[in-house]
Amino acid sequence: MNVEQQWTTRLRKRAVATLPPQKLLPDTQPAYVSSWVYVFGVATLASLIIVIGTGCILAIGGPSWWHNSSIGNFCNSLHMWSVEIFFFAMVVHLWGKFAMAAWRGGRAMTWMTGVVTFLVSIVTAFTGYLSQSNFDSQWISTQAKDGINATGAGGFFNVLNMGQMLMWHIVLLPLVAVLLTVVHVVLVRIKGVVPPIETEVAP
Amino acid sequence: MKRRYRPDVDVPEWTGGHYPYDILKEGTIALVVVLLITVTLSIFFGSPDEPAITIKAWSTAAPIDYAQTAFSELNGTSGTASYGAPYNQGDSQRLGPLQLEKWMGVRIPINAAQDFVLGPLQSLPGQPALTSALHTFQTASDATRNAWFDAYTKAEATMSFAKDQVVVPTTAAGPVPLMINDLTAMARSGALDQALLTRNSFYTTNYTQTLLLLSDGTYLANVAQQQHLLGTQWGMMNETGSYPGQAWLWLYTLWYQVPPYSQSSNGDVEVFGTLVLLSAFLLFVPFIPGLRSVPRRLGIYKLIWREHYRDQS
Numbered sequence: 378m379n380v381e382q383q384w385t386t387r388l389r390k391r392a393v394a395t396l397p398p399q400k401l402l403p404d405t406q407p408a409y410v411s412s413w414v415y416v417f418g419v420a421t422l423a424s425l426i427i428v429i430g431t432g433c434i435l436a437i438g439g440p441s442w443w444h445n446s447s448i449g450n451f452c453n454s455l456h457m458w459s460v461e462i463f464f465f466a467m468v469v470h471l472w473g474k475f476a477m478a479a480w481r482g483g484r485a486m487t488w489m490t491g492v493v494t495f496l497v498s499i500v501t502a503f504t505g506y507l508s509q510s511n512f513d514s515q516w517i518s519t520q521a522k523d524g525i526n527a528t529g530a531g532g533f534f535n536v537l538n539m540g541q542m543l544m545w546h547i548v549l550l551p552l553v554a555v556l557l558t559v560v561h562v563v564l565v566r567i568k569g570v571v572p573p574i575e576t577e578v579a580p
Numbered sequence: 581m582k583r584r585y586r587p588d589v590d591v592p593e594w595t596g597g598h599y600p601y602d603i604l605k606e607g608t609i610a611l612v613v614v615l616l617i618t619v620t621l622s623i624f625f626g627s628p629d630e631p632a633i634t635i636k637a638w639s640t641a642a643p644i645d646y647a648q649t650a651f652s653e654l655n656g657t658s659g660t661a662s663y664g665a666p667y668n669q670g671d672s673q674r675l676g677p678l679q680l681e682k683w684m685g686v687r688i689p690i691n692a693a694q695d696f697v698l699g700p701l702q703s704l705p706g707q708p709a710l711t712s713a714l715h716t717f718q719t720a721s722d723a724t725r726n727a728w729f730d731a732y733t734k735a736e737a738t739m740s741f742a743k744d745q746v747v748v749p750t751t752a753a754g755p756v757p758l759m760i761n762d763l764t765a766m767a768r769s770g771a772l773d774q775a776l777l778t779r780n781s782f783y784t785t786n787y788t789q790t791l792l793l794l795s796d797g798t799y800l801a802n803v804a805q806q807q808h809l810l811g812t813q814w815g816m817m818n819e820t821g822s823y824p825g826q827a828w829l830w831l832y833t834l835w836y837q838v839p840p841y842s843q844s845s846n847g848d849v850e851v852f853g854t855l856v857l858l859s860a861f862l863l864f865v866p867f868i869p870g871l872r873s874v875p876r877r878l879g880i881y882k883l884i885w886r887e888h889y890r891d892q893s
Contacts, residue, residue: 532687540785
């Protein structure tokens with residue numbers, strides 16, 4: 378069998394051609410990448426890592442652990458505050474990229490994966506609030522049911538079913554959010570950081 | 581023929597300089613800084629954990645509110661009893677000609693009278709008076725039941741609670757006063773919490789019935805109001821205590837505060853439709869002429885790349 382025709386070989390060659398190591402892990406940046414706005418992209422990623430890490434620790438103790446344990450309660454605090462930082466960083470990143478018209482130069486997919494990741498993150502956080510098993514989750518779920526039911530989705534996505542919401546929060550939605558984040562970051566590495574807006578180009 | 585340059589779509593090829601950049605170092609520093617901020621906030625502020633309200637706690641703190649809610653479940657006037665899809669047959673919200681709730685049908689069947697009143701009462705053992713009252717109620721005609729409901733409703737305004745008993749000044753409501761009183765006693769003992777949860781299985785994580793019953797009363801909303809969580813208090817983005825909540829839902833919450841959404845009986849589905857539309861605009865902004873020019877016209881980019889433009893000039 379010809380090695381060049383193997384699926385594995387072809388996939389590797391295509392992957393390396395699309396995203397060569399110097400693009401995946403660059404050691405230089407264009408001179409225009411010089412602003413505090415760029416910090417919020419990496420801050421979003423850093424806080425996402427902490428959100429997932431603290432979520433995993435909470436998962437070890439189970440859904441009720443944090444109500445009865447000071448360590449569990451502290452882990453919940455870490456989880457909550459990292460989520461707040463995550464959204465703050467992501468929103469600044471989003472509007473920063475909007476101000477930069479970061480979709481230019483064939484980067485529309487990068488923009489769109491970012492927007493979808495933002496929307497999926499909102500639903501993920503929402504299911505987290507529903508899974509707290511305290512008064513807050515009681516109130517949020519009983520209010521949110523009307524909004525969800527009005528769309529027709531309530532019969533499938535039952536916000537009053539804590540078990541279902543917990544599963545969505547710790548398995549399905551993080552999986553989608555992380556996958557989208559990986560695609561988004563890979564697209565950023567492939568296309569590079571968008572250059573400044575120029576209203577005219579030299580002939 | 582050379583294609584025309586479009587400043588909101590195209591970028592000129594970068595021919596300027598580059599500077600050294602350590603992506604892994606930057607990522608590590610960001611992780612450490614965010615971790616330090618997270619730990620600091622957690623140590624100084626912690627996180628809220630207001631205990632959940634049980635049916636027992638509700639009926640103990642506000643027995644009359646509970647008894648009135650239980651009666652509304654029995655006579656079919658509660659929010660849940662007349663909710664519609666996905667719980668039962670009833671009116672549903674409209675988005676123009678669309679009734680999305682009805683399309684999906686009744687997928688989580690709830691019979692308020694049976695699930696919240698008759699079923700739990702039937703599970704109570706060794707109470708001959710209650711068994712007789714239930715038999716009387718279930719074998720009565722609709723007209724008789726409606727007469728009992730009317731009598732109870734008229735007396736409900738002067739309902740009181742004394743010596744662990746719900747007192748309703750009427751003798752024309754048939755077995756209803758005894759049923760509501762026994763159900764209130766069951767709720768105050770904590771037995772109703774268990775009855776609603778473990779009806780179908782020992783293991784359960786589904787609180788649909790308990791939460792629907794809680795939300796039909798006014799006690800839950802009163803506690804929420806004290807915690808500034810009502811919709812009119814922008815509650816969707818608030819948290820119990822003084823903690824930040826889901827602040828990122830501000831745009832969703834905003835529509836509920838302004839007409840016509842705030843006055844519409846189809847407000848929920850209309851807000852949802854509006855948000856879907858706005859999200860679509862945000863998603864497809866690279867392809868929408870005019871909208872994709874907004875950043876260039878705003879000029880914030882000149883601030884972001886000020887060093888680049890300064891060097892250029």
